[in-house]
Amino acid sequence: MSQSTKTAHAPAHGAHHSGGDHHDPGFWRTYVFSTDHKVIGIQYGVSSLIFLFMGFLLMLAMRWQIAWPNQPIPVVGPLLEAVLGQPASGGVLGADLYNSFGAMHGTIMVFLGVVPLGFAAFGNYLVPLQIGAPDMTFPRINMASFWSFLVGGLIMMVSFFIPGGAAQGGWTSYSPLATSIPTDGQTYWIIGMVFLITSSLLGSVNFIATVIQLRAPGMGWMRMPFFTWAQFVTAFILLLAFPPLEAAAVLQLMDKVAGTSFYLPTGLITGGKLADISGGGSPLLWQHLFWFLAHPEVYVLILPAMGIVGEVIANNSRKPIFGYRSLVYSVLAVGFISFIVWAHHMYLTGMGTKISTFFQTTTMIISVPSVIILTCLFLSLWGGSIRFNSAMLFSLAFLPMFGIGGLTGLPLGFNFSDIHLHDSYYVIAHFHYVVAPGSIFALFAGVYYWYPKATGRKMNELLGKIHFAGSFVFMNLIFFPMFAQGIAGMSRRMSDGGASYMVSDATADVVGRLAKSVIDANVGISVAAFLLGVSQIPFIINFFMSMFRGEKVTSDNPWDATTLEWQTPTPPPHGNFTESIKVYRGPYEYSVPGAARDFLPQNQPSRA
Amino acid sequence: MDIPYTVMPRRDTGLYNAKLGIWLFLASEVMLFGALFSSYILLRVGSYPGVWPHGLLNVPVGTVNTLVLICSSVTVVLGWAALKANQFAKYRKIQAITLACAGMFCCIKSYEYYDKFTHYEVILKDGRVIDGHLVEKVGGGQLVDGRRQPPEAIVIHGVEFPADAKAAGMAKVPLIHNLEKASGHHLEHKEFRIPWSDTKKVQNYGPWHNTYLAIYFTMTGLHALHVIGGALVIGWIWGPGAAMWKSDPERYTNRVEVSGLFWHFVDLVWIFLFPILYLL
Amino acid sequence: MSDNKAHHGHGDHSKTYWLVFFALIIGTIVTVGAYFIHFDTIFLTIALALAIASVKASLVAGWFMHLASEQRMIYTILGFTAFFFLGMMLLTIWAMQDTPKPIFP
Amino acid sequence: MMERILNLPVVASEHGHDVNALVELVHWLMGILLVGWTIFFIYTLYRFRAQPGRKADYHGVRGHASTWLEVGVASFEAILLLGFAIPLWAKTVDEYPPEKDATIIRVVAEQFGWNFIYPGADGKFGRQDLSLVTAENPFGFDAADPATKDNFTVLNEAHVPLKKGVIINCSSKDVIHSFKVVPLRVTQDCIPGLNIPLHFVATKEGKYQIICAQLCGNGHAAMANGTVVVDTESDFKTWMASKSAGGGAATSFE
Ligand code: HEA
Ligand code: HEA
Ligand code: CUA
Numbered sequence A: 001m002s003q004s005t006k007t008a009h010a011p012a013h014g015a016h017h018s019g020g021d022h023h024d025p026g027f028w029r030t031y032v033f034s035t036d037h038k039v040i041g042i043q044y045g046v047s048s049l050i051f052l053f054m055g056f057l058l059m060l061a062m063r064w065q066i067a068w069p070n071q072p073i074p075v076v077g078p079l080l081e082a083v084l085g086q087p088a089s090g091g092v093l094g095a096d097l098y099n100s101f102g103a104m105h106g107t108i109m110v111f112l113g114v115v116p117l118g119f120a121a122f123g124n125y126l127v128p129l130q131i132g133a134p135d136m137t138f139p140r141i142n143m144a145s146f147w148s149f150l151v152g153g154l155i156m157m158v159s160f161f162i163p164g165g166a167a168q169g170g171w172t173s174y175s176p177l178a179t180s181i182p183t184d185g186q187t188y189w190i191i192g193m194v195f196l197i198t199s200s201l202l203g204s205v206n207f208i209a210t211v212i213q214l215r216a217p218g219m220g221w222m223r224m225p226f227f228t229w230a231q232f233v234t235a236f237i238l239l240l241a242f243p244p245l246e247a248a249a250v251l252q253l254m255d256k257v258a259g260t261s262f263y264l265p266t267g268l269i270t271g272g273k274l275a276d277i278s279g280g281g282s283p284l285l286w287q288h289l290f291w292f293l294a295h296p297e298v299y300v301l302i303l304p305a306m307g308i309v310g311e312v313i314a315n316n317s318r319k320p321i322f323g324y325r326s327l328v329y330s331v332l333a334v335g336f337i338s339f340i341v342w343a344h345h346m347y348l349t350g351m352g353t354k355i356s357t358f359f360q361t362t363t364m365i366i367s368v369p370s371v372i373i374l375t376c377l378f379l380s381l382w383g384g385s386i387r388f389n390s391a392m393l394f395s396l397a398f399l400p401m402f403g404i405g406g407l408t409g410l411p412l413g414f415n416f417s418d419i420h421l422h423d424s425y426y427v428i429a430h431f432h433y434v435v436a437p438g439s440i441f442a443l444f445a446g447v448y449y450w451y452p453k454a455t456g457r458k459m460n461e462l463l464g465k466i467h468f469a470g471s472f473v474f475m476n477l478i479f480f481p482m483f484a485q486g487i488a489g490m491s492r493r494m495s496d497g498g499a500s501y502m503v504s505d506a507t508a509d510v511v512g513r514l515a516k517s518v519i520d521a522n523v524g525i526s527v528a529a530f531l532l533g534v535s536q537i538p539f540i541i542n543f544f545m546s547m548f549r550g551e552k553v554t555s556d557n558p559w560d561a562t563t564l565e566w567q568t569p570t571p572p573p574h575g576n577f578t579e580s581i582k583v584y585r586g587p588y589e590y591s592v593p594g595a596a597r598d599f600l601p602q603n604q605p606s607r608a
Numbered sequence B: 001m002d003i004p005y006t007v008m009p010r011r012d013t014g015l016y017n018a019k020l021g022i023w024l025f026l027a028s029e030v031m032l033f034g035a036l037f038s039s040y041i042l043l044r045v046g047s048y049p050g051v052w053p054h055g056l057l058n059v060p061v062g063t064v065n066t067l068v069l070i071c072s073s074v075t076v077v078l079g080w081a082a083l084k085a086n087q088f089a090k091y092r093k094i095q096a097i098t099l100a101c102a103g104m105f106c107c108i109k110s111y112e113y114y115d116k117f118t119h120y121e122v123i124l125k126d127g128r129v130i131d132g133h134l135v136e137k138v139g140g141g142q143l144v145d146g147r148r149q150p151p152e153a154i155v156i157h158g159v160e161f162p163a164d165a166k167a168a169g170m171a172k173v174p175l176i177h178n179l180e181k182a183s184g185h186h187l188e189h190k191e192f193r194i195p196w197s198d199t200k201k202v203q204n205y206g207p208w209h210n211t212y213l214a215i216y217f218t219m220t221g222l223h224a225l226h227v228i229g230g231a232l233v234i235g236w237i238w239g240p241g242a243a244m245w246k247s248d249p250e251r252y253t254n255r256v257e258v259s260g261l262f263w264h265f266v267d268l269v270w271i272f273l274f275p276i277l278y279l280l
Numbered sequence C: 001m002s003d004n005k006a007h008h009g010h011g012d013h014s015k016t017y018w019l020v021f022f023a024l025i026i027g028t029i030v031t032v033g034a035y036f037i038h039f040d041t042i043f044l045t046i047a048l049a050l051a052i053a054s055v056k057a058s059l060v061a062g063w064f065m066h067l068a069s070e071q072r073m074i075y076t077i078l079g080f081t082a083f084f085f086l087g088m089m090l091l092t093i094w095a096m097q098d099t100p101k102p103i104f105p
Numbered sequence D: 001m002m003e004r005i006l007n008l009p010v011v012a013s014e015h016g017h018d019v020n021a022l023v024e025l026v027h028w029l030m031g032i033l034l035v036g037w038t039i040f041f042i043y044t045l046y047r048f049r050a051q052p053g054r055k056a057d058y059h060g061v062r063g064h065a066s067t068w069l070e071v072g073v074a075s076f077e078a079i080l081l082l083g084f085a086i087p088l089w090a091k092t093v094d095e096y097p098p099e100k101d102a103t104i105i106r107v108v109a110e111q112f113g114w115n116f117i118y119p120g121a122d123g124k125f126g127r128q129d130l131s132l133v134t135a136e137n138p139f140g141f142d143a144a145d146p147a148t149k150d151n152f153t154v155l156n157e158a159h160v161p162l163k164k165g166v167i168i169n170c171s172s173k174d175v176i177h178s179f180k181v182v183p184l185r186v187t188q189d190c191i192p193g194l195n196i197p198l199h200f201v202a203t204k205e206g207k208y209q210i211i212c213a214q215l216c217g218n219g220h221a222a223m224a225n226g227t228v229v230v231d232t233e234s235d236f237k238t239w240m241a242s243k244s245a246g247g248g249a250a251t252s253f254e
C-alpha cells in the first residue's frame, strides 16, 4: 500500500509521545508552557481568534457611532459607561473613545489578530510539518515568542481601563499627536508594541532557521510547498522591517516619558503657549520609520493568506498550481520590493518630485508580482476538477476580493490621484478589501482546511457554507459602498461618520459638503456589519462543536493531499513524524498522468 | 525527539542552528541600530546652527572606554580559541577579563551619565546664563501639600554668560557650550551661588536638554543595555553554565562562540557610536 | 563551522587576533588624534573618522566574527540586511532632503 | 462612462480636471481587469467543477497567455505612471505661478480651526524670529518690521481670486492636520515646524468647504467649518482692502 497508510496510525492512539519520548511532562508543560510547535501554534491560533473578535466588537461600536452619531449604543452603551466611565457618558461613544476604539481596532486587528493568526499560528503549526522537521529549531525561543506576544496583548487590553483610556492616535500613532494626547494609553501602546515586536522577532528568527536548517532530506528549495515559501519570506520581512519600528517606538517613548523632542519640532505651540521642549525634532521622522515597517507589514498580512489559498486551491482543484516557480519568485520579489515603497503613504507630506517619483515607481513595480501571483492562482483552476468545500469557497472568494483590494491600491499609488483619495474612505475600502475579505477569508479557509489535522475531526460543511455565504455577502455590502463614499470626499477617522460635513440649510451655499445620500450609506454599511457579526455565529458554533461532535476523519489524509503535514499521524505526536521522512518530488503532484491515484504524496518513493 | 544540527553543522549550509540563529538576530539588530543611526543623521542635519554641540563629551574618557571594549572583544575570541584547543582553564581566565572589561565599561559609562546629570544650565530672570556643574542645592526639598519645595539656592561651579550672549549668538536657546567656544575668549570658571528666586529656568543636561543629548542618551543607553545583556549571558555561560563543558564540550564551545558573536556586534556598534557622539 | 578550516592551528589564529587587536587600538588612537588636529573643513574630519570606523568595523566583523571565512548562507542574509539598511537610511535622508525646510532655521 | 460610474465631485480648479482624468483612467484599467477576470473566473468554476468521473488535467493552461496578460497590465501601469502621474505631479509641485502675480497666503492649522495669514497690501510677510512665537503669533513675526504692519489674519474663511495663481503655505501650531478642499482637488498635510506650499488656480466662483484630512484629536471630525471663498478679481481686491492696514483692525495681525 501507499506511504500514507504506512505512517498512518489510527488517530485515536496517535495522541502524544509515540516517539522515544516517554516521560510525561505533565499538564503545564504539555499545554501551557509547551515548547511543541503545534501546541504553540494552537495557543497562538486561539488567542488571535479571540483578539480578532475583540477587534470586531470595537468596530461594531464604532459603526454604531458612525451610523447614528451621538446616540447611545443599545445594551452595550450603559455597560461601556459602567466600565469606562466618563468617556462613554450616556452610553454614547464620545469622540475620545471613538478615537481610542479606532486606534485599537487597527492595532488589534493587525498586530494581535491577523499577523499572529496567519504567520504565528498557521506558520508554527504547519511549517515544521510541511518541511518534515521534528519541531522548530529553537523550541524554547518559540515559547518565549508566544508569551511575549501575550504580554504585549495584555498590556494593550489593560490600557482600555486606565484613566484616560487606550491610545487615541490611530494605529499609525503619528507624532506630535501621539505625544500630546494626555492619556497614558499612548505609553501603554508603545510598550505593548515593543513586546509584540520582540515576539515576532523571536518568531521570525525561528522560522527562518527552521526552514533553512531542518528541511527533511530531499526537500529542496523548489520542492517546498508554496505556503512554506510565503511564511519564509514573511519571516524575513518581520525580521528586518520590525526593528526600525522598535527604534522608532523607543524614541517616541522617550518623547513621552523623558521629555525629549525627537519628533517635536521647534516652535510647537501647546495649550496656548510655546511648548517647553527643546525642539529640533522632526514629525516626519516618525512617519518614515513607522511606514518603513508598516508597508512591509501589510505584506505580512497578505503573504501567509496567499500561501493558504495556494495550498487549498491546489488540493481542491486536484491539479498542480500553475507556475509554481513564478509564484515563488513573485513572493520573493514582493518581499524584496516591499521595503522600498513605504513613502507612498506620505505623498501629501510635502514630498518633492524626485522622491515621490521614485516611490510611485516602486509602488507600481510591486504591483506586478502581485498580479503574477493572482494570475497564477486564477489559472490554476483551469482544467481542474474543483471540489467546492468550505475551505475552497473561502479561498476562491479570496481571489476576486484581493483583486479588488489590490487594484484599488493603484489609484492610491499614483500620487496625483492620491491627492483626491488620500485619507478618505476609499483608502479604508482599499485595505479592508485586502485584509478582511482577503486575509481573513484565507484564514477562515485555513481553519476549515487544517482543522482535521489538529483535532482529528472535520468541521461541519453546512455550517461552513452558511458562514461563507453570510460573510461573502456582508463583507461586500460593507466595503463596496465605502469606495463611493471615499470618492465623494468622505474622510476617514471621523467620530461622527461625517455628519458635520453634511449639507444643511445653514451651509447650503457651501460647495463640497457631502450629499445626504453619501452619509446615509453609513446606516446600510453598519447594518451589514452587524449582520456580518451574525454570520460569524455559525462559525463559532462550528469551531467549538466540531471538536467534540465533528465527523471523525478516517485517514490521516482526509483531503487526499500531497504535502507532508498530511503524512503524519493525526494529530501529530510530539516530534511529528513517526519515521524518518524523505522527499521525492514537488509539493503539488496531483492527477499525474499514469499514477494510480490522483495524488502523489511528496514522500512516496514510487509513482505506483 | 531530537532536533538535528544543534551541535554539528548541516551539510549543505555548513552551519549549526544556533550560529544561524545568532546571525539572523544580529541582522535584525543591524536594522535596529541602523534606524537609530539614520535618526541621528537626520536630526543632526536638520538641526539649526548652534544647537548641535561639538566636544561636549569627555574624549579621553570615551577613548578609554573604547579601548576597554576592544580589549574585551579580543579576549572573547581568544577565550573561544582556547576552548577549541581544549584548554578550559585558559578559557576561564581569559573570559574573566572579558567580564571585568564589561563591568569597567558600565562603570565608566555611569560616571559619564552622572557627569551629565549634574551639569546644569541656569537661566536667570535678568537674562544671564550660568552653566556648570552642580555643587549643591541649598535647603528646600521638604514636602508641602505633597509637592516638593524647590531649594533656596543652587550652587554651580561654572561660567557666566552676559545677558545678551544668547540673543547675540543665536535665535533660540542654543547650547551655551557652543557659545563659549564661539565667543573665543575664555571665561573664568568659578562658583556661583544663585538664589532660587532669581532663576527663570534650571535644567540639567539630561535627554530633555536638547536633541543631541536625547539621541546620545538613547543610543548609548540602548547600547549599554546590550552590554549588560551580553555580559549576563557570557557570565552565565562562564560560571554556572560551565558544567556543560564536561557533558557536551562541542555544544559548550558553540555557546561561547555564539555569545561571542553577539559581544563583537556590541563592540562594533560602539566603534561607530564613539566617533559620531564624541568626536564629530 | 566547528569542523572546517578554522579547526587546526589555533596558534596562528591567536596571532591574527592580536594583530587585529593592535590595528583596532591604532585606529582608535588615530581617530582621536585627528580630532585634536582640527582640519580646515569639518567634512574631512567626518570622512576620516567614519572611514577609520568602517575599517575597524570590518576588522571586527571579518576576523573576530570570522566573517571572512563564513558560509554562503550568512553572506546572503547579511547582503539582504545591508541592502535594506542602506535603503532605509538613504531613502529617508533623500526624502527629507526633498521636503520643505523647517520654518525656523 | 467611467465619469458617470465614479460620480466624482465638482471640480473648481485647473489641475482638478487632470486629477479626475487620472482617476478615471486608472479605473478603466481596473474595470477591464475586473470584468475580464470575473467572466473567466465564473466560467472556469462552472466548467471545471468536480463531476463523477472527471479527472483534472495535470498540465492545465498551456501557452503564454498569462505572460502577455501580465506584460499588458505592467505596460498599462507604466503608461499611466510615465504619461500621467509623474509629469502631472511635477507640474503641481514644481511649476508654481510667478510669485508676483500670485496671491500668497499662509495657513496655520490648529486644534481645531484654520488661521489664514495674508501679507496685506505690500505683499510681504514680516521678519520672523523664534523668540517672538506665541499662540497668537505662531510664525514669530516681528511687529516692529514694517512689512509685518499690514499682515492680517482671518479665521476659517480664506478669500482667493478667480483664475489667478494662488499659493498657500501650510503649517500647523500643534499637531499634524491636513488641508483638504475637495472641489479644488487640493490636499496638503499641515505639519508643525514645516511650511509646505501648494498652489492652484480656481476656475469657479463659490464657497468651498475645507476639511481636515488627518487625525488631529477629538475635534478632528468637527474641524469642518472652514471655507475657501473664490471671488472675482474685483471682489477679492475689495475684500483685501477692507482687511489690510487699518481697514480690518479687529482681525489685523498685531
Ligand atoms: C494586506 C494588506 C495590503 C496590501 C496587500 C496592499 C496592497 C497595495 N496597496 Fe495598500 N494599504 C494597506 C494594506 C494593503 N495594501 C493599508 C492597511 C493601508 C492604509 C494604512 C493607513 O493609512 O491606515 C494601505 C494604504 C495604501 C496607500 C496609501 C493611501 C493613502 O493613505 O493615501 C497606497 C498608496 O499607494 C497603497 C497602495 C497599495 C498598492 C499599490 C498595493 C499593491 O501591492 C496591490 C497589488 C495587487 C494588484 C494590482 C491586484 C492584482 C489582481 C489582478 C490583476 C486580478 C484582478 C481580478 C479580479 C478583480 C477578479 N495602499
Ligand atoms: C487586519 C486588519 C483589519 C481587519 C481584519 C479589519 C476588519 C474590519 N474593519 Fe477595520 N481597520 C483596520 C484594520 C482592520 N480592520 C485598520 C488598520 C484601520 C485604521 C485604524 C485607524 O484609523 O488608525 C481600520 C479602520 C476601520 C474603519 C474606519 C474607522 C475610521 O476611519 O473612523 C472601519 C469602519 O467601518 C472598519 C471596519 C472594519 C470591518 C467592518 C471589519 C470586518 O471585516 C471585521 C471582520 C472580522 C470578523 C468577521 C471577526 C472574525 C473573527 C471571529 C468570528 C472570531 C471567532 C472566534 C473564535 C472561534 C474564538 N475598520
Ligand atoms: Cu485637524 Cu484633523
Ligand SMILES: [Cu+2]
Pocket: A294, A295, A298, A341, A342, A344, A345
Ligand atoms: Cu503601503
